[in-house]
Amino acid sequence: MVKLILTVALIFSFYFAFTQTAEKTVIFEDCSAEKFKENLEKISGNSILIDIRPLKDYKRGRIEGAIQIEEISLIFGLLNKYSKDKPIFLYSETGDESITVAALLMRNGYNKIYNLREGIEDWWRAGFKLDKSKIKTNLVCL
Numbered sequence: 001m002v003k004l005i006l007t008v009a010l011i012f013s014f015y016f017a018f019t020q021t022a023e024k025t026v027i028f029e030d031c032s033a034e035k036f037k038e039n040l041e042k043i044s045g046n047s048i049l050i051d052i053r054p055l056k057d058y059k060r061g062r063i064e065g066a067i068q069i070e071e072i073s074l075i076f077g078l079l080n081k082y083s084k085d086k087p088i089f090l091y092s093e094t095g096d097e098s099i100t101v102a103a104l105l106m107r108n109g110y111n112k113i114y115n116l117r118e119g120i121e122d123w124w125r126a127g128f129k130l131d132k133s134k135i136k137t138n139l140v141c142l
Contacts, residue, residue, distance in 0.1 A: 024085075026111045028102065030095075033126035036116045040089055047087035050075060052097055053120070061130035063091065063123060072101060076108070084109045091116035091123070 031039060040049065040063075051058050051066040052075070058068040069075050079088070088110060092098040095118045102115045116123060124130060 024111050026106070027087075027113065028106060029114045030099065030102075030117045031114055032117055033122040033128060036089065036091070036114060036123070037126075037128055039087075039114050043087050047089055048079070048082065049089040050078075050091075050101075051120075052090060052092045052101055057093065059135060061120075061124075061132045063120070064129070064131040066091075066131075072104060075101065075105075079105070079110065084111060087112040087114065089114045089116075091120055093119045094121060095119040 029035065029039065040047070044065075049063060049066045051062050051068045052070050053068070054070055055068060058066075062068070067078070069078060079086075088105060090098040090102055090105075090113065092101075095116060098115050098119065099117075102113045105113055120130075
């Protein structure tokens with residue numbers, strides 16, 4: 001039921017974003033792990049990959065190159081440095097949290113968003129590699 005409500009909210013947000021940006025092409029993809037990986041590889045080097053899970057989960061394993069940010073205010077702080085046309089890839093544990101963040105970003109004018117539909121669990125189930133290398137937690141780079 002929660003996923004249905006979030007999906008409906010996202011559709012309304014998508015509609016609102018699309019009608020407000022007639023001259024821009026709005027891209028939102030709620031992707032399977034395979035499609036998410038394909039898009040990420042196709043646009044690599046020109047995109048931002050954000051893991052919105054808690055730090056303890058991020059430390060256990062993440063998609064290589066992901067930035068861990070779980071507070072929405074920090075996500076906006078990071079993204080304010082970039083054009084709203086820069087592709088943004090989002091994932092959470094199950095996809096529920098990241099789709100909510102995607103809707104908020106779209107409502108705020110970001111127009112190229114890719115969400116990992118079933119979260120990192122789907123990435124792992126698809127057999128894709130997780131980065132489990134040790135991370136430095138005392139550095140904050142925003």
